[in-house]
Amino acid sequence: MIITDVSVKTFLTTTRRHSDSAGHAHPGPAHQVQQAMLIIRTEDGHEGYSFTAPEIVRPHLIDKFVKKVLIGQDHRDRERLWQDLAHWQRGSAAQLTDRTLAAVDVALWDLAGRTLNQPVHKLIGAYRDKVRAYGSVMCGDELEGGLATPEDYGRFAEKLVKRGYKGIKLHTWMPPVSWAPDVKMDIKACAAVREAVGPDIHLMIDAFHWYSRVDSLELGRGLEKLGFDWIEESMDEQSMSSYKWLADNLDIPVLGPESAAGKHWHRAEWITSGAVDILRTGVNDVGGITPALKTMRLAESFGMDCEVHGNTAMNLHVVASAKNCRWYERGLLHPFLEYDDGFDYLNSLSDPMDEDGFVHVPDRPGIGEDINFDFIDNNLVK
Numbered sequence: 001m002i003i004t005d006v007s008v009k010t011f012l013t014t015t016r017r018h019s020d021s022a023g024h025a026h027p028g029p030a031h032q033v034q035q036a037m038l039i040i041r042t043e044d045g046h047e048g049y050s051f052t053a054p055e056i057v058r059p060h061l062i063d064k065f066v067k068k069v070l071i072g073q074d075h076r077d078r079e080r081l082w083q084d085l086a087h088w089q090r091g092s093a094a095q096l097t098d099r100t101l102a103a104v105d106v107a108l109w110d111l112a113g114r115t116l117n118q119p120v121h122k123l124i125g126a127y128r129d130k131v132r133a134y135g136s137v138m139c140g141d142e143l144e145g146g147l148a149t150p151e152d153y154g155r156f157a158e159k160l161v162k163r164g165y166k167g168i169k170l171h172t173w174m175p176p177v178s179w180a181p182d183v184k185m186d187i188k189a190c191a192a193v194r195e196a197v198g199p200d201i202h203l204m205i206d207a208f209h210w211y212s213r214v215d216s217l218e219l220g221r222g223l224e225k226l227g228f229d230w231i232e233e234s235m236d237e238q239s240m241s242s243y244k245w246l247a248d249n250l251d252i253p254v255l256g257p258e259s260a261a262g263k264h265w266h267r268a269e270w271i272t273s274g275a276v277d278i279l280r281t282g283v284n285d286v287g288g289i290t291p292a293l294k295t296m297r298l299a300e301s302f303g304m305d306c307e308v309h310g311n312t313a314m315n316l317h318v319v320a321s322a323k324n325c326r327w328y329e330r331g332l333l334h335p336f337l338e339y340d341d342g343f344d345y346l347n348s349l350s351d352p353m354d355e356d357g358f359v360h361v362p363d364r365p366g367i368g369e370d371i372n373f374d375f376i377d378n379n380l381v382k
């Protein structure tokens, strides 16, 4: 049970996803990028794994913080190990981020599951083994036949409904798109999608993250006429009072925070301040499965749903072990990309979706990523 080693394998993987200057993903030509696999090993040879960007588990962080907290410790003591690592953040000169805590915590949950031959949601205490997915669409673009017009969004939404999705979330146009942001265009895209899919498909928006209060109000009021389920991250989440103002002035539920720092502690403040109607968490956003579960239970105590940000199995296990969550966010999707093609370093999808729009939690031990270890070893970055 004692952790004896923490290591990282950095490898090359091929993707058609490209980040724009604001960090949003868009389709493009296939290119190679570096990915990292964190490995936590115990004295009896068991290993747990997680995947993240190489800089999140760079040697400085592994040597100065992660190894100091983990080596020699019982891997089952996830709560104490998470608390110890979180306490190192304050003195880390902002180098030890929630993303690194998440990578470590996910690998520890994977290690526990692999050791006990159980999937993580069963270790946590599962609520379900499958959950409805909403298709989370990429931000708009200026690609011919991509997501360049409201009609493009409408056509893509029709395809997603045919694939089985019963919910669709639009990320609308944002800079560096030349004319974005534009509330009226956002509403036109949402109206085109509602027209295309009819009244029974659940729709949500994740808008330009820096609209003003007045722009957000105009957008929210437009969505109320279209029967949307929620409005998400339409303003800078550093201004909690702006969300309180928006939630007070809108009928459509306000969901968040996604990107605000502060883990479950800060999300408690968002609830008690009345800034949101639906809470949000995410394994990478709050520092792991351990704090994401705390956020789910926090929301439940206030009679709230808590929707989980992001795809892959680590988030799926959080969704599967809570009643107060309606969706799994499957994406990001685009007409030019085939999401079901998965990743070259995984043998199969971690979030397979059936034709009724249900994603089934992997019943493989641990997090359940179907890792192609040979691919990783054959594509190591020297």
Ligand SMILES: O=C(O)[C@H](O)[C@@H](O)[C@@H](O)C(=O)NO
Residues within 6 Å of the ligand: 023, 024, 025, 136, 171, 206, 258, 309, 310, 332
């Ligand atoms: O802001 C982004 O990069 C994307 O919107 C991404 O975080 C997306 O996954 C999201 O916000 N989902 O809710």
Ligand SMILES: [Mg+2]
Residues within 6 Å of the ligand: 206, 232, 233, 258, 309
């Ligand atoms: Mg979002």
